[in-house]
Amino acid sequence: xxxxxxxxxxxxxxxxxxxxxxxxxxxxxxxxxxxxxxxxxxxxxxxxxxxxxxxxxxxxxxxxxxxxxxxxxxxxxxxxxxxxxxxxxxxxxxxxxxxxxxxxxxxxxxxxxxxxxxxxxxxxxxxxxxxxxxxxxxxxxxxxxxxxxxxxxxxxxxxxxxxxxxxxxxxxxxxxxxxxxxxxxxxxxxxxxxxxxxxxxxxxxxxxxxxxxxxxxxxxxxxxxxxxxxxxxxxxxxxxxxxxxxxxxxxxxxxxxxxxxxxxxxxxxxxxxxxxxxxxxxxxxxxxxxxxxxxxxxxxxxxxxxxxxxxxxxxxxxxxxxxxxxxxxxxxxxxxxxxxxxxxxxxxxxxxxxxxxxxxxxxxxxxxxxxxxxxxx
Numbered sequence: 028x029x030x031x032x033x034x035x036x037x038x039x040x041x042x043x044x045x046x047x048x049x050x051x052x053x054x055x056x057x058x059x060x061x062x063x064x065x066x067x068x069x070x071x072x073x074x075x076x077x078x079x080x081x082x083x084x085x086x087x088x089x090x091x092x093x094x095x096x097x098x099x100x101x102x103x104x105x106x107x108x109x110x111x112x113x114x115x116x117x118x119x120x121x122x123x124x125x126x127x128x129x130x131x132x133x134x135x136x137x138x139x140x141x142x143x144x145x146x147x148x149x150x151x152x153x154x155x156x157x158x159x160x161x162x163x164x165x166x167x168x169x170x171x172x173x174x175x176x177x178x179x180x181x182x183x184x185x186x187x188x189x190x191x192x193x194x195x196x197x198x199x200x201x202x203x204x205x206x207x208x209x210x211x212x213x214x215x216x217x218x219x220x221x222x223x224x225x226x227x228x229x230x231x232x233x234x235x236x237x238x239x240x241x242x243x244x245x246x247x248x249x250x251x252x253x254x255x256x257x258x259x260x261x262x263x264x265x266x267x268x269x270x271x272x273x274x275x276x277x278x279x280x281x282x283x284x285x286x287x288x289x290x291x292x293x294x295x296x297x298x299x300x301x302x303x304x305x306x307x308x309x310x311x312x313x314x315x316x317x318x319x320x321x322x323x324x325x326x327x328x329x330x331x332x333x334x335x336x337x338x339x340x341x342x343x344x345x346x347x348x349x350x351x352x353x354x355x356x357x358x359x360x361x362x363x364x365x366x367x368x369x370x371x372x373x374x375x376x377x378x379x380x381x382x383x384x385x386x387x388x389x390x391x392x393x394x395x396x397x398x399x400x401x402x403x404x
Contacts, residue, residue, distance in 0.1 A: 028058045028401075031110045031144065033095065033134065034121030036064045037088045038079040040298055042204075042233075042325035043151055047121050049206055050149075051089045053390045057400055062091035062112045063106050064401045067098060073126050076234075076270055076298075083300040087206060095130055103133030110134070111142040118144040119399075120173075125165040135172045148173045152322050153186040156169075166190060177397045178322040180344025197396040200348065203388045204329045207301065213309040222310065223293055226262040227374055230311035230335070233326045235279070236272040240317035240340065242282055243363055247317070249286040250367035263374070268295040270308050308333035313373045318342050319360055324367075328388060334381040338369045352376065354384045 032054070053063045068078060078265075080086070094109065096102040110118055118129055118138055138144055154166075175195040178184050183295035184198050219228070229248070236242055248265045255263065265288070267279070278297050283289040299307065308314075314330040314337045321343035328348070332335050337355035339345040346357045356376075358369040386392075394400055 028117065029061075029113055029115050030054060030062045030117045030119060031063060031113055031115040032119045032121070033063045033106065034065075034119075034132075034149075035068060036062065036091050037086045038081070039065060039068060039078075040078060040080045041298075042220070043121065043123055043128045043327075044080075045204060045206075046151070046201075046325060048204075049204070049390065050091050050394075051091070051349060053087070053394055053398060055395045057394070061109065062089055063095055063109060064091040064093045065098040066093045066102065068095075069097065073101065073124065078252070080300075082298065083302065083384060085300075085302040086364075087301065095134075096362055100133055101128075104131045104137055104389045106130075106134045107311040109135030109140065110144055115142065115144040117147060118327045119147045119149055121151055121232045122169075126155075126171065128165040128169055131169065132172070139172070145153045145174045145355055146172060147175050148237045149177045150183055150347055151179065152188075153178065153183045153190070158207050177399075180347060183322050183341045199368065199393050200344075200388055201323045201325055202390045202393045203385050204325065204332045205265045205332045205385065207361065209302075209305065209306050211305050216308050217312050218306055219369075220360065222266070222295075223264075224266060224310060225264040227264070228311045229263065229265050229370060229374075230307060230314045230330075231265065231267045231269070231316075232314060232329070233269045233305065234272050234278075235267070235269050236316060238320045240319045240360065241267065241279060243361060243366060244317045245288065246280060246286050246294065246363045247292060247366040247370060248283075248288045250363060251370050252288065252291065254367065254371055263291060264313060266295070266307065267292060268299060270298050272297060304329070305333060310337050311335055313338055313370070315366075315370060316340065316345060317366055318345060318362070321345050322331075323348065331381060331384040331388065336373055336376070336379045336381065338366070338373050340366070348388070350383070352378070353380050355379075 036048045037045040054060050170191040177197045179201050187196050230384050283292045316339045323344035338361035349355045356369045356373050358365040
């Protein structure tokens with residue numbers, strides 16, 4: 028089957044770029060896939076950080092054409108012409124934000140006018156994390172143009188049932204980022220000393236945005252330390268790795284100081300090159316994802332790739348990715364005592380089976396479950 032996938036890939040940062048690149052590689056084992064990448068992706072007001080990965084030496088890449096330019100409507104039509112020239116039977120559009128409406132509208136309308144490709148939205152978020160004033164109008168327009176949808180959580184499925192009733196939806200999951208685990212071994216004792224970490228480490232990984240709930244995690248760490256007792260309370264560190272979306276690191280440092288845990292929190296305020304990701308998971312005992320809202324999380328699946336158990340909140344699709352007591356624990360969101368209790372339980376638990384998660388959330392299972400192996404429209 029001939030497919031066209033539209034979405035970000037290297038040199039763009041973020042889990043969406045990694046996801047799309049890995050997916051194309053997996054699909055190429057079964058289909059003839061053309062991959063259209065972005066030339067310029069987001070306006071600065073929507074993505075305030077540096078958009079390109081300029082630090083990774085080991086990059087995830089699949090053959091693609093950097094064609095799509097947010098600011099150039101001609102590129103939208105060229106992308107549509109490429110879909111037609113490839114004789115694509117299915118056009119898979121990576122949907123993250125309604126802000127992508129102008130270029131996607133151009134591609135899809137032209138593709139439908141001049142071609143026969145079935146249009147599938149691969150939705151990482153049906154609704155944006157940060158509401159936009161033009162969200163309602165753009166959503167109404169764009170959802171009508173899709174022939175079907177792929178989502179990664181039951182929440183997104185429910186949202187589509189309300190927003191696009193009657194249209195086919197396949198519910199998948201976020202697969203494990205096993206491409207990041209190269210099998211490299213680390214001297215974790217040395218790394219902990221270099222990073223200023225203690226014996227037990229709780230990891231928070233990824234872009235630091237308000238909806239991810241880091242302020243709750245910092246407050247919970249104070250309760251974790253208090254509950255552990257005088258003999259071991261200084262054995263636990265919180266390792267925060269990722270760029271601050273709003274450049275507001277001082278706010279989190281002030282919160283850590285206010286709760287008396289500043290000496291137990293280590294901030295690594297930067298985008299981590301691909302080849303360095305493994306070392307942060309290697310020194311960590313658990314990953315904490317204390318999100319206030321979510322659809323799903325690639326960070327959880329990255330943790331699974333490195334055999335790291337997780338603590339997540341009961342929001343969106345996060346609990347769907349966790350088997351209680353097997354791959355981690357789930358607690359209620361915006362509830363500091365519950366989060367602290369889950370972290371303590373996770374640190375003291377030793378009967379994890381991370382191999383089960385890797386099997387369940389494999390890419391092959393994903394493309395089967397989401398209908399991406401279908402050979403007819």
